[in-house]
Amino acid sequence: xxxxxxxxxxxxxxxxxxxxxxxxxxxxxxxxxxxxxxxxxxxxxxxxxxxxxxxxxxxxxxxxxxxxxxxxxxxxxxxxxxxxxxxxxxxxxxxxxxxxxxxxxxxxxxxxxxxxxxxxxxxxxxxxxxxxxxxxxxxxxxxxxxxxxxxxxxxxxxxxxxxxxxxxxxxxxxxxxxxxxxxxxxxxxxxxxxxxxxxxxx
Numbered sequence: 001x002x003x004x005x006x007x008x009x010x011x012x013x014x015x016x017x018x019x020x021x022x023x024x025x026x027x028x029x030x031x032x033x034x035x036x037x038x039x040x041x042x043x044x045x046x047x048x049x050x051x052x053x054x055x056x057x058x059x060x061x062x063x064x065x066x067x068x069x070x071x072x073x074x075x076x077x078x079x080x081x082x083x084x085x086x087x088x089x090x091x092x093x094x095x096x097x098x099x100x101x102x103x104x105x106x107x108x109x110x111x112x113x114x115x116x117x118x119x120x121x122x123x124x125x126x127x128x129x130x131x132x133x134x135x136x137x138x139x140x141x142x143x144x145x146x147x148x149x150x151x152x153x154x155x156x157x158x159x160x161x162x163x164x165x166x167x168x169x170x171x172x173x174x175x176x177x178x179x180x181x182x183x184x185x186x187x188x189x190x191x192x193x194x195x196x197x198x199x200x201x202x
Contacts, residue, residue, distance in 0.1 A: 057077070057200065058075070058076070058161070059075075059161050059164065059198050059200050060201050061073070061197060063172065063194050063195065064194060064195065065109075065193060066193065067109070071089050071090055071194050072087050072088050072089040074152065075087065076198065077161070078161050079155065082155045082156050082159050083161055084154075085153075085154045088150070088151055088152070089150045089194075090147075092142065092144035094148060095143075096142065096143055096177075096178035097177070098174070098177065098179035099152075099174055100118050100138060100173055100175070100189075101156065101170050101198075102116050102117065102195075103115070103117055103168070104116035104169065104171065105170055106168075107171050107195035107196060107197050111192060112171075112194075112195040113192070119136055119137030119170050121163070122136060125184040125185070126138060126183065130183075132184075133184075136156070136158060139156065142174060169199075171196060172195070173194070175193065176189070177189050177190035177191075
């Protein structure tokens with residue numbers, strides 16, 4: 001009887017030990033975050049953040065028109081393969097509007113020329129249909145609804161927030177007309193009607 005009780009104690013001890021991590025064993029890696037749909041060159045693809053990466057930076061840009069009227073806040077974050085851009089921009093004329101990252105972090109109204117040319121560190125030409133393109137700052141057109149609202153879910157391929165924020169910084173600019181995705185230097189997208197400086201989020 002004693003022998004039987006002793007065996008039961010040993011078995012229970014072994015079972016309890018099996019439920020514990022071995023010395024030096026780490027927990028299983030967390031699952032990758034769910035995919036974020038992004039529009040790149042007017043097509044949709046998936047991007048994901050690096051799981052558990054606490055160093056991923058965030059940035060934002062407050063878009064305003066030439067009269068200083070707020071049209072929306074853009075959120076940007078580093079992702080695998082590029083920078084993900086999310087926003088809802090209001091107060092636009094219905095239809096398509098050119099939308100680009102410009103090379104200087106200044107938005108002086110009314111013409112926003114202070115934002116400089118498109119962000120173009122590789123010295124390409126403009127447009128995803130241009131054989132010599134495209135600028136790193138070329139984003140897909142904004143499609144404004146009948147109510148003048150454009151939803152932004154895009155990925156700036158190959159970019160990082162660190163690159164967008166270094167030096168003179170950068171800005172997001174909305175144009176009056178659609179970008180034809182091929183004409184250098186700005187796709188015949190017309191006047192700059194709204195602008196927002198990209199800044200780091202604390």
